[in-house]
Amino acid sequence: MFVIYYSYLQAGYGLGPLQLDRWVTGFLKKFERVYELQKDGRAFSTPRRLLAALDVRFGQMLDETLEERMRRDGFGERLIQELASGMVRVNYGQGLDVGAFVGAVALCGSQGPLWAVEGGNQLLASKILESSGATLREATVRRIASAGTRYKLYADVKGSTEALVEDYDLVLLALPLRDAEDLQLSGFACENLAAELARPYQRIYATFYDTQPNPKALHCSEPVPGVILSTTGDGFNSIGLHNGTRKGDSKHIWKVFSPAPLTDEQSKRLFPSGPKCETFGWWAYPKYSKVDRQPKDTPFCLDGAGLYYCNAIEETASAMEMSVLGAKNCVLLASNRLKGTAHNIDAAAASSRL
Known part of the structure; x- marks a missing residue:
């Protein structure tokens, strides 16, 4: 099947598909270092620092387009405009002017085997919740306010006319902030924190x-x-x-x-x-296109204390796996700060190249 597949592609793109396979394999090999770092308890304060710990060129790939990167790496124009463009459209609904890093994530879908959970991928989240023993409370959080060393959450509970108001020591935001009105953040040093985080x-x-x-x-x-x-x-x-x-x-x-x-x-x-x-x-x-891309490096910890933003990772790329890695990094960041193991924060560096 592998031989037939590549023989078919070779007719249209020459040796380009084999070159792409090696390129994606190299990218994944560098990216997979994140699992060893997280296994060792390493955490990073920003998405860029996390990527830089995996490979020095990953940070550069955030500042160039996929089209630019692939041309620089010697890919044929037809493969770029057809195969690579199609992969970006199926995975992100966008074009070749997305960042090179997110484009590389899109191209990873060209490699197999890909997995699925029997019964539906949604079971991944529900089974993790079940095994963690966490208490799930269903409510819509409308506002988070800084209250000294704690955080006050204001939420609407379905079927109740009274707002739920509770205090927490740590808050991890695991949602994409598309609009400043999605969530009110008050009492923080940055008065317009929600607006700063919002992106199209x-x-x-x-x-x-x-x-x-x-x-x-x-x-x-x-x-x-x-x-x-x-x-x-x-x-x-x-x-x-x-x-x-x-x-x-x-x-x-x-x-x-x-x-x-x-x-x-x-x-x-x-x-x-x-x-x-x-x-x-x-x-x-x-939106990762060149015109929409924002040169931000949003910190995973928004206030330097206990308010964490898992979706900061989406500035680099968006996928189920990226969400999991962003969330785990926030947990490790909070854990290292609570334990006083600051040497595990932003400590890794890489010198290899893609």
């Missing part, structure tokens, strides 16, 4: 079908490929075939990613055999 996010829609796509509309022969990438404004970013989430489930579902809800006309053109099953829209990840 990319809206993505996922539409699901249980019928076959129209090969003519996609300009391909039957059977339709399991993955279809787009590089221009076709109304969709990608179309992919997905298996059921349980072993032995023979049901196949087609998923379409698009920057806007598909119209009935678009839907009938792509899938004429039947109606769509469901459409979900959400603010999926930050």
